[in-house]
Amino acid sequence: MSDYLTKNKKYCEVIESKINLDAKPVAMKLIKTENDLPEGYDLIDKKIRHCEMVRKASLGDKFYSTIDEQLCLGGAGAIGLRDMPEKLANGEKYFSLGRFKDLETAKKLTSKLSIVKELHWGMVYAPLDEADFEADVIQVITEPVGAMKITQSIVYKTGEKINPSFAGIQSLCGDAFADPYITDSFNFTLGCDGSRKAADIKDNEMTVGISKSKIEEVISGLESI
DSSP states (O other): HHHHHHHHHHHHHHHHHSSSOSOOOOOEEEESGGGOOOOOOOOOOOBBBBBHHHHHHHOOOOEEEEGGSSSSSHHHTTTTOOOHHHHHHHHHHHHHTOOOSSHHHHHHTTTTTOOOSSSOSSEEEEEGGOOSSOSSSSEEEEHHHHHHHHHEEEEEHOOOOOOOOOOOIIIIIIIEEEEEHHTTTTTOOOOHHHHHHHHHOTTTOOHHHHEOOOOOOOOHHHHOO
16 A cells, blocks of 8 residues: 555545535546556546546545546636646636626626636646645535544634635636645635536535645644644
């Protein structure tokens, strides 16, 4: 058993012992080239959204994806598998969907979305307790009470309030992956229409993204409180 798998199994065990979950925490890792792909991972066999891939991994599957398997181009742009589509980046798409009062307001928001700018070849997805790699980000899909416990685990040692960043769009891709990846920290998101419809994020669920440098802090806090 690899050191990463041993650690990830422990992380998963602690999270599940403290938080009532309906699905596994998910480990995700961006890879620069095909040569960086961990052994034992097959290419996903269908084209779906990133958020659907997260849900699929939370239910026990492990696999990898390139841009060719990503159905949602906005999600793929947020996680760094392609450039963000122009009409999403400039706000036109969201304005056309009636999400904003005018195009200027839409542009104001989309200019602040979390996007991994450096392009990568693919993304690896796995249930946390089966991930034999160091995850860039671990996502936990949970009820608010579970997110509350993760919050308490974070402030246990820091004594600092948490300032989540979300906007009701690009949740599992931008809020819960790109944001903690870029800031090397945590983020909390209430979901978006896409993730709730396509990835079956329930009305009573939200998602927490935890970067690789912060997972030990969360686990230690969960064990202490």
